[in-house]
Amino acid sequence: MNSEELYAGYFGLDERPFTLVPDPSFLFWSGQHKRAHSILEFGIMSRAPITLITGEIGSGKTTLLQNLLKQLDDTVNVGLISNAQGGRGELLQWVLNALSVPVDPSASYVTMFQKFQDFMIEEYAAGRRVVLIIDEAQNLSTEGLEELRMLTNINSNKDELIQLILVGQPELKGMVLNPNMRQLAQRVAASFHLNGMDEETVGKYIAHRLKVAGGTGEEFSDEAVAKIHEATCGIPRLVNQLCEFSMLYAWGEEVKQVNAGIVEDVLNDGVFFGGLSLKEDPSSDCLFLSQRYRADATEEKN
Incomplete structure (x- = not known):
């Protein structure tokens, strides 16, 4: 018996049902996962400045993101950042890289920010929305979260030029609700916490x-x-x-x-x-x- 079969043949199974490798064919939507996905969709469609999704490790956050990305069409430009860290300027560089915007690593913060702003305006003029997904956002510092919030200040008339989706472990929710992060919390228009x-x-x-x-x-x-x-x-x-x-x-x-x-x-x-x-x-x-x-x-x- 090879390593792939293990106990499967004994139980009359075609394959192992509980491997940790994500497999769309095994996708199971619980009630709360459906609700969380609806919140993500609402955040995108309503142009929410910030959407917040939190939950324990292994609660299904990545599965939600994968399914969301499959549903987005060419009118949405998506940038995905995982485990971003660093001080002022470094996070903005992460953002530009995620959106495939060429940037000189030695450029000043002002130059990078101007490049980011020009890109946002160009995408808006072309009829495309920009969505930036920050996975494992609990690893960001307070300064990093504040820098992300300031990116949402760029707008055109009544429309948001960039939407943020912050995804992370339970402590992320506490970070956002910290009194010192009041301005960030006020920009969270949609949120959901995945329990077990x-x-x-x-x-x-x-x-x-x-x-x-x-x-x-x-x-x-x-x-x-x-x-x-x-x-x-x-x-x-x-x-x-x-x-x-x-x-x-x-x-x-x-x-x-x-x-x-x-x-x-x-x-x-x-x-x-x-x-x-x-x-x-x-x-x-x-x-x-x-x-x-x-x-x-x-x-x-x-």
Whole structure:
């Protein structure tokens, strides 16, 4: 059996359903993901100066962006920046590069800003809108966020010449709501925060991926789903990781349906590092941390 098959053949699947590589064929839209996508669409169509999307690592933010980009036509010029850092001027250089505007790295800030402004006006005159997406925006400094806000001050009559979509982890929302960032917050016209899926949705998510892979959707018991939800807080990427290990364990034990005991074994063996990261991350906004993690934290304090 090759590495691609692993447990798939044992369960009668055509492929592994819980790999971490994004695959459009496995796309599952929960209610909140549909709402978040609607907010993104609204932000674009309404020419919102700033649209804010936040959520835990692995909550599906990148999937939302990928689907949004597929829907935009040639009238929208999109620039995408990931993990941008740097001081004044460096961020503007990131912006120009993302929009494919040639720039001399040694140029002064004033020169770069003038080039940026001229480009915005040219695009507007040609009937095109400019959308700048900043992924992992929580890594920006306060000064960086303020510099981005100032870019939205460029307008023509009633129209925004550039729209920003800020995407990041939960702390980004706190950064924007900081009293010192009041002017930035006032420019956020659309926002959505992705929470983890509830237990019912986790069950539907698991069944959906199993069926796409050629299964029945009943390869996990209800008790196993409950345990998975508890341990992952309903974060899609973590659900995938824990389901993958659970099916691997079930294959090894020659069990045809993953039960709560198997999920418990995976957790006890400490191979599910994603769940441990929830325990160790005090900034996590997960409201469903398992009793295991709460108990561990109490023991560590004692």
